[in-house]
Amino acid sequence: MFFGAVQLGIMAACIVLFVPMGMAGWHLSRNKVLFFSGALFITLAVCIHLIPYFPSFFPQAPAVVFQQDPVNSCISLLNDITFRSDSGGFFWNWDNSSGSYGCDFQKLGRVDVSDLLNGSWVVVAGDSQARLFMVSLLDLILGSEEMESIHEDLFKRHSDYHHVVEKIGLKLDFIWSPYVTNLTNVVTEFRRNHTYPDVLVMGAGLWHMLHFTNYSDYGDSLQLFRDSLFQLPPVSHRFDMESDSARVLHLFWLGLPKLINKLLNTDEKRVKMTPEMCNAYNQELYKSKLLRPDGGSMLLLDVETLTSKCGIDCSLDGMHYSDVVYEASVQIFLNALLIESHQKL
Template sequence: MFFGAVQLGLMAACVVLFVPMGMAGWHLSRNKVLFFSGALFITLAVFIHLIPYFPSFFPQTPSVMFQDPATSSCISSLNDVVFRPNSDGYLWDWDNTSNSRSYGCEFQKLGRVDVMDLLNGSWVVVAGDSQARLFVVGLLDLVLGADEMELIHGDLFKRHSDYHITVGEIGLKLDFIWAPYVANLSDVVVEFKRNGSYPDVLVMGSGLWHMLHFTNYSDYGVSLRLLRDSLNQLVPVRRKFEMESDSDPDSTRGMHLFWLGMPTLINGLLNTEEKRAKMTREMCDAYDHELYKSKILRRDGGSFLLLDVGTLSGKCGADCSLDGMHYSDVVYEASVHVMLNALLIESHQKL
């Protein structure tokens, strides 16, 4: 089929080229300059007509890549999770009813082998407060066995401390950085730049400490914008687990960035009077508003994909929380799977 098109094109080119040139030569033989100009014009015209038949001979500028609308829709539906009570507490899953946003997206609950395969050889950094620490627990629960989790539990939960672990079996490096304020998160970014070393996956989240100790949503918004500006200066780095193909070893991509949203606060369950006075529903809404105003989230043109712990914890409800701020493992397990499925989508992988 292809060669038929080429032959037809060549035949048409010959007609277009030689017939006009013969006629031009007959009428313009006494004016060599005019003849040459006419021949050059016709040759260029034929050359342009032949380009579509031989695309491999002519370099082309890269085409603009537009995100598949279906993929974009699924990315935005990752937090569409439902919780159902059972004898042991609560179970979670994506809402797969026909009228849900996540219907047809084929999100997956990943097992240990799948998670290890996805994160093989990666460097994951989680920076934030106690919510971020619980997120790390949810991630490690999917990578390590129960005995291993018991061994590291004490070190992982040392108050206000960093934590590092390397899972030698898959070459996974995981760092938790205690960073309760947004200014601390900006310091983490500056440190990456100073060292010239960047993680493959970066999860950040902050707000609860600022709300309790400063109770100033405007100042929180300023800090978020400073963090956004720092992130914009980061150099994209190779994502080892997300290469386009083995034949393209030089391709590079930016980091996977996730923002760990604040949980739904249940004022009546908060364990101190100070928390109940300062961490009200109105103040939470004001802090959330500053988050969206800062344009740090991808949905608003920023870099972070939101792990919407607020929505997830709100759906699980008061029965999932003991102190009105921290939630049971099922909420963080769901948020970890939201992140993992985002990685699957963005790296075009299926497990």
């Protein structure tokens, strides 16, 4: 079948080539320039005619295929979590249907986390949501007995907390910072002292929503906070604990939770902390360009999405949620560090 098509093509090409050329030679033999031009034109037309039959003799430019950076692709799927509940409580996992199956996300255990954070300084700063994040991180790193011994100090309201895991040289600090202006002060203090952590997890907004209820002012404070981050040493999107050439910072923003108005425990909260107001605060976060990939340097730990998926039965008071949400947040955080370091545990 193929050879028949080729022969037919050659026959057609010969007719197209020689018949017009013979006629041109007969009529244009006295004008050699015109004859040559006509012959060249016809020859080019025949070549184009034959290209489909002999593709191997006419190399084609390779097709351009755009492939998404696998690191950024997996990072963007980290917050795709599903929850389920049964008589034993709430459980979570990554949603494989979203495409995260190929990213090999892992629920890291104590040994893996110790390897990943070995010799590091991790600072968590923010409000009660940030404190619960810190509790979940410590619970993963420490044993139950050690957690019990620090429980009282860790849950002192409106206070800072410092802990060192001597065995792996890990420093952990929680800095009570209920307003974004407090977070800006934390960054300013690091810059003043010329001492910088390896990892910063920061987030605030609930107190501002309750006590100021002004999303525009919140947006202004986020802009100032973003400006303060620009004055830190270069922020890397690559997590490399062993790099001696430069100290790199890894920044995470702990998002606001979904607020369940009817479960909030005071009238003031129910009046001021409405879903509409929470949405306005979230819009200010995105407008601030604080987050990656909007031009900022902070990776979002999307607590709003997690708490929405966990649902109303997962909430304790319409604002704080079951431990499973903060456990998932910590694992998203750790997997982001793991992916960007190109490590396999």
